[in-house]
Amino acid sequence: MISKNLTAASTKPIILGILKQGNSYGYLIIKKIKELSGGKMEYSDGMLYPVLHRLEKEGLIKSNWTMDGGTRPRKYYEITEQGKTELVTEKVQWQQVNAVLNTLWDVKPSTT
Amino acid sequence: MFNLEKEIIKWLKPFHKQRAFDEGSIHEMEMHLRDHIEDLIAQGLSERDAFQRAVEEFGDVKPLANDEYLNIKRKTTLRSILFRTMLSNYFKTTLRSMMKNPLSSFINIFGLAVAIGACMVTYAFINFDMGIDRFHENKDEVFLSTYVVNREGKEVQYGNAPAPLAEMIRDDFSVIEKVSRVHDGNAVVKYGDNVFHESVRYVDPAFLEMFTFPLKWGATSSLNDMNSIILSEEMSQKYFGDENPVGQEIKVIVGNDLYKVFKVAGVAKEFPKSRIIDFSFLTNIENMKVLYPSFDFHSWKKQLNATFIQVKRPEDLATIKGKMEKYKRYQNEVESDWPISSFDFVSLHDLHLTSDQIKNDISYDASEEGRVALPFIAGFILALACFNYLNIAIVSAAKRLKEIGMRKVIGASKRLIIFQFIAENLLLTFIAGIIGFILAVTIFLPWFAAFSDISSEFDLLDGNMWLTLFSILLFTGIASGVYPAFYISKFQVVKIFKGSVKFGKKNLATKIFLTAQLILTCVGIGFAVIFAQNTYYQENRGWGYGQKEVLYAEVQESSDLEKLKSEMVKEPGVISAAGSKHHLSKRYETTVVHLPNHQYEVHELAVGTNYLETLDVSLKEGRLFNKNQESDKKSLVVNETFVQNLALNQPIGMQVKIDSIPYQIVGVVEDFHFNNFYYELSPTIFTLADEEAHRFLTLKVTDQSKVASYKALLKTWSALFPEKPFNGGFQEDSWVGFYEELDTMQRFTRAIAIVFVLLASLGLYGLIQLNIKGRVREFSIRKTLGAAPGNLTKNVVNQYLIIFGIAIVLGIPAAHVMNTAMLEMMFEDPLPYGYLGSIISAVLLIFVLAAVIAAQVRKLSKANPVEGLKVE
Numbered sequence: 001m002i003s004k005n006l007t008a009a010s011t012k013p014i015i016l017g018i019l020k021q022g023n024s025y026g027y028l029i030i031k032k033i034k035e036l037s038g039g040k041m042e043y044s045d046g047m048l049y050p051v052l053h054r055l056e057k058e059g060l061i062k063s064n065w066t067m068d069g070g071t072r073p074r075k076y077y078e079i080t081e082q083g084k085t086e087l088v089t090e091k092v093q094w095q096q097v098n099a100v101l102n103t104l105w106d107v108k109p110s111t112t
Numbered sequence: 113m114f115n116l117e118k119e120i121i122k123w124l125k126p127f128h129k130q131r132a133f134d135e136g137s138i139h140e141m142e143m144h145l146r147d148h149i150e151d152l153i154a155q156g157l158s159e160r161d162a163f164q165r166a167v168e169e170f171g172d173v174k175p176l177a178n179d180e181y182l183n184i185k186r187k188t189t190l191r192s193i194l195f196r197t198m199l200s201n202y203f204k205t206t207l208r209s210m211m212k213n214p215l216s217s218f219i220n221i222f223g224l225a226v227a228i229g230a231c232m233v234t235y236a237f238i239n240f241d242m243g244i245d246r247f248h249e250n251k252d253e254v255f256l257s258t259y260v261v262n263r264e265g266k267e268v269q270y271g272n273a274p275a276p277l278a279e280m281i282r283d284d285f286s287v288i289e290k291v292s293r294v295h296d297g298n299a300v301v302k303y304g305d306n307v308f309h310e311s312v313r314y315v316d317p318a319f320l321e322m323f324t325f326p327l328k329w330g331a332t333s334s335l336n337d338m339n340s341i342i343l344s345e346e347m348s349q350k351y352f353g354d355e356n357p358v359g360q361e362i363k364v365i366v367g368n369d370l371y372k373v374f375k376v377a378g379v380a381k382e383f384p385k386s387r388i389i390d391f392s393f394l395t396n397i398e399n400m401k402v403l404y405p406s407f408d409f410h411s412w413k414k415q416l417n418a419t420f421i422q423v424k425r426p427e428d429l430a431t432i433k434g435k436m437e438k439y440k441r442y443q444n445e446v447e448s449d450w451p452i453s454s455f456d457f458v459s460l461h462d463l464h465l466t467s468d469q470i471k472n473d474i475s476y477d478a479s480e481e482g483r484v485a486l487p488f489i490a491g492f493i494l495a496l497a498c499f500n501y502l503n504i505a506i507v508s509a510a511k512r513l514k515e516i517g518m519r520k521v522i523g524a525s526k527r528l529i530i531f532q533f534i535a536e537n538l539l540l541t542f543i544a545g546i547i548g549f550i551l552a553v554t555i556f557l558p559w560f561a562a563f564s565d566i567s568s569e570f571d572l573l574d575g576n577m578w579l580t581l582f583s584i585l586l587f588t589g590i591a592s593g594v595y596p597a598f599y600i601s602k603f604q605v606v607k608i609f610k611g612s613v614k615f616g617k618k619n620l621a622t623k624i625f626l627t628a629q630l631i632l633t634c635v636g637i638g639f640a641v642i643f644a645q646n647t648y649y650q651e652n653r654g655w656g657y658g659q660k661e662v663l664y665a666e667v668q669e670s671s672d673l674e675k676l677k678s679e680m681v682k683e684p685g686v687i688s689a690a691g692s693k694h695h696l697s698k699r700y701e702t703t704v705v706h707l708p709n710h711q712y713e714v715h716e717l718a719v720g721t722n723y724l725e726t727l728d729v730s731l732k733e734g735r736l737f738n739k740n741q742e743s744d745k746k747s748l749v750v751n752e753t754f755v756q757n758l759a760l761n762q763p764i765g766m767q768v769k770i771d772s773i774p775y776q777i778v779g780v781v782e783d784f785h786f787n788n789f790y791y792e793l794s795p796t797i798f799t800l801a802d803e804e805a806h807r808f809l810t811l812k813v814t815d816q817s818k819v820a821s822y823k824a825l826l827k828t829w830s831a832l833f834p835e836k837p838f839n840g841g842f843q844e845d846s847w848v849g850f851y852e853e854l855d856t857m858q859r860f861t862r863a864i865a866i867v868f869v870l871l872a873s874l875g876l877y878g879l880i881q882l883n884i885k886g887r888v889r890e891f892s893i894r895k896t897l898g899a900a901p902g903n904l905t906k907n908v909v910n911q912y913l914i915i916f917g918i919a920i921v922l923g924i925p926a927a928h929v930m931n932t933a934m935l936e937m938m939f940e941d942p943l944p945y946g947y948l949g950s951i952i953s954a955v956l957l958i959f960v961l962a963a964v965i966a967a968q969v970r971k972l973s974k975a976n977p978v979e980g981l982k983v984e
Contacts, residue, residue, distance in 0.1 A: 026140060027147040044171025045148070049141060050179035057183060065136075065522055072147075073522050075140045 228548030330378025537593030634923025640865030656784030685817025
């Protein structure tokens, strides 16, 4: 199980990443995260929404209510240009962290 | 049995309680839950299990709310950010619905703007009025000395003061810092060829230290110098133009041998507009001893116009008040008719507003009517505009039902719809507010300032003004929007789309609002009619004596009067001439008449033997004065009011005492108006004056020779007294101020009436126009089926008939009561009320209604029914 803190820290790039693949709404986004993580990320569904709203406020994503053909109205989120730039930055940062960790773990413990 | 819908609603409840979530977020989360449940059911779970699992996975509300709250808190202007999108949407909607019905929007906005403008003018007036005489730095430390006399059970406060009081209290109380007596006298002021009648104010040198009247030229200390005089800016202009007059000499003449030459020692800066106490010529009061040698400053019988004191701390007054017994005794020893019951002090700060209750007061309060009438008028316009708005809003909301339904479907809660409508309303009101403010500044206030003395500028930095404006807007916006908002928000979506909502037709509240609008309309029209009637009545009523063929002149000495009289009686047009000490509309005294069991205050006119005949005062019973001065010295002629007020059965031959001298009533004359119609008739007595006391010459002339006689009078005057400015004229002109004021008031009320009628008619027009527009399809069908314009009219009229009926039945008496109450407040003797005015108002109202309906029906019957039947 991935810890709460780490989950929280990674939510932003994950959401932006999902939205980069196409517009989506809250329920679908969380479903996708669950699928991708194989249920290993410790999430309560509801916690997604404050994050979505925060990203929207920051201008990284935007939303609109859509009603198509007989379904219930849904609030679709869409990544903005600013969001895409942000995603690149995030990606670089995570890769750097990853690189640091990889280097550490590749080094054999000193046997002196 | 598990009910999924109920459970979901229950689950949503705590979300509503959290301020962090707006309606949109809650809706979003509800959709999430529903999607999840649906998925789980599809996977084979039961409704109950699916619900429980979805809720469990969703998590607790509390931490969620906290997270969300952080989002909101991040920006300080949380509301504006939250609602920006929503508000911009509302803004667009508002503008669109405004553009859709430009006429009714114009009526709404214009009506509200006029109402708000009127409120602003009222604010400016009251603000100005409250500021009168409050610019003096020592306004809280300077007090007017007054005394209270018990008159037949009524405490009456007087603003003048016994002459010796000032000097005595200054010496007796250490807490009194400064004292100034104030007395006024008429005089002729002469500088070169400039000779005019003026009023001179005699004061103690402390006057300019107590009152804040800074000087433009010269020094305030010059008041200590007996030979100095200080001029107001206006007088300086009048006599000397733009030049600095300091050092110039002017002559102040109060009688043939009574004059003094003064050196101009100062000129005051222009006085603030909001003042009552001021001066034209200001000089040391000791000069009165030279100019009025007979005035005894040590006599408690003599009164000065005012005595002001200045204390260090206002609290010290209590000490002073407690120790006034001594002066009360002095005064009551000499003036036993009306013993003083106490002395009192009124601060300069409160003087203007209390001066209505103080007799013989140096200040006065001429704006009480304004303080009552203006808020009434402004409130009335505001109410009318609100009802117009309300009724139009209800009808137009009916056209927006689909929009409301749509909003509800996509998740707007009841609260949000209410919010939308009120926000929309506030927006409209604020637009109206801006227009209203512009109207007030550019049109209303300058227009109003031309009528009254108020300053025509708004102080844009006056915080209270903005607060007032803002409160009015907020109140208006909410008051007029709250009902439609709540009413509309209650509709069920399904019914809206089905078209089964019948809006505003059978609803009781709607009918009440409409009736209220019509009643206000009635009152407005009634106002116009009754005030027009009253002005006509006031202008054309008689004064109770022959004011039209009478000339008068005022002189300073009785010898002058004799000269003038002997010349004037030679004129062919002059029928009779009379001298008098007092004169109707010009001068009188108040005297106390003692009857065996009580005493009574009356107006006294001391006149010459044939004065009453010359003025054509009609005799009711008894006789007028004899030609023989001596035989009637102890005779009185009284007026009807005197007889009525004292309930005398046999006035003729009755004995009364004045100043312990017995007099006998020999005649009763019919009532006459001694002062203009703002004043009630007063009990009046005529006595015979010694010829040496005569100051007024009254001439009765033939109607044809009026102008010629006046010219002759002027010519004789300038031949006899080339040094003195003429003081007199047509008796009719003595009320010139009153008629001018009446004319001013007429123009004012006419304008107000036009606004009332305009707003009222516009309101009705907008309402009926909207209503007919809404039924255009129905009318088109009727037309196609052969309905004549008559049928259509009947159809429209039927809808309103009962409401109009009720409104007229209630509105006409309401108008009558309200308007006559207002008239009574303004005139002591207003027009005798008949129902004629009310009938005219009813007819006018029906006429307005008929005109509005006719205009609409005409349009309808001319229109092509095909156009009306087209759908969107």
